[in-house]
Amino acid sequence: MSELTKLKHEFANSSGFLIALGDQKRQNIIIALMEPKIILRGLQVTDLIDVTGLSRPAVSHHLKILKDASIVDYRREGTKNFYYLSHKNTELNKLRALLDHTAEVIKCNREI
Amino acid sequence: MSELTKLKHEFANSSGFLIALGDQKRQNIIIALMEPKIILRGLQVTDLIDVTGLSRPAVSHHLKILKDASIVDYRREGTKNFYYLSHKNTELNKLRALLDHTAEVIKCNREI
DNA sequence: TTCAATCGTTCAAAAATTTAAACAAAGAAA
DNA sequence: TTTCTTTGTTTAAATTTTTGAACGATTGAA
Incomplete structure (x- = not known):
């Protein structure tokens, strides 16, 4: 398989990550989760509603995209879900x- | 300005690039432009129609996005436009x- | 058990993105 | 000049993404 074909697969493989990172609302969620006091414990969906100014379904939707892209993970505590990087x-x-x-x-290809 | 605020601006600043790179059709255009025989000379819109299987307006649209993201550039020769990385x-x-x-x-923030 | 809080999901509406058809401009060729 | 090729743009349609309202499930507390 040529280098270019491999690269094509690599690109396709990173699509989800790139798309997830490109959106500013999702960027805001990521930044919020990076705060020193937050980064270990994580944030609940309810907190992220305040932080982002989005509705709960919207936050859930973006969290799903971030989760599918392996950017965030979460931990259950009772009925609460703590999302963290x-x-x-x-x-x-x-x-x-x-x-x-x-x-x-x-x-390399420029040199050929 | 805090490190996190700076990072937020950096993210926002890269949105266009990330979105441009996330799309598979645009990835295909980029890959096509990386071919050894192509990378220096570039490709015309007409060539990219064949390569991608998209219509001309669609190709033009994606090229505009790639151009705005500073991923591609182009050179005029008569009526022909050669797009290159x-x-x-x-x-x-x-x-x-x-x-x-x-x-x-x-x-750093994990250590605090 | 009953009530309240937290959360995900479904489904339809709204918004944004992508596409195609039609048109117009600019340069090369006849 | 006229014709052909190459290209970008505009407008509307198609598609995808994002959002909100309403609903249901789960867990903890009263």
């Missing part, structure tokens, strides 16, 4: 690798 | 910096 940086590292590969392929 | 990797490097900052802030 995923402990693993897998997707972030995948994107980093993708950017590196892209730059590399561009560099 | 932008020589400057500014946006790519911005995104790399953003990912680095994000990982750094997460790391």
Whole structure:
């Protein structure tokens, strides 16, 4: 399989992550979850409604997208769900690798 | 300005790039422009219609998004427009910096 | 048990994005 | 000049994404 074909798959594989990160409302959720006092404990959906100014279904929807992209995870405590930034940086590292590969392929192909 | 506020601006600033990269049809255009024989000369809109299987207005639309995100650039030759990957990797490097900052802030804030 | 709080989901409406048809402009070729 | 090629744009339709109202489920507390 050619380098370019591999790269194509890598791009397709990161689509969900890129789309999830591109939206400003989801960016705001991510930023809120990065606060020092929040990052370990996480935030409830109700808190995120206040933080973002969105309705609950909207927040749930965006959290689902972030969850599917492995950007956030959650923990149940009774009826409460605490959402927090995923402990693993897998997707972030995948994107980093993708950017590196892209730059590399561009560099090489320019020399040919 | 706090680190988190800076990061928020960085994210907002990369929205266009992230959204542009997230779409698979635009990814296909980018990949096509990376081919060794293509990368220096670029491709015409007509060529990209064949490559992507999209209509001309659709290709034009996606090229505009890629152009606005500084991912592609173009050169006129008569009536022909040759689109090529932008020589400057500014946006790519911005995104790399953003990912680095994000990982750094997460790391620091987890320690507090 | 009953009540209140938290949350996800469904479904339809609203908003945004993407696409195609039709049109117009600019340069090259006959 | 006239014709052909290449391209961008406009407008409306199609599609996708996002949102809100209403509903139901689960858990803890009274």
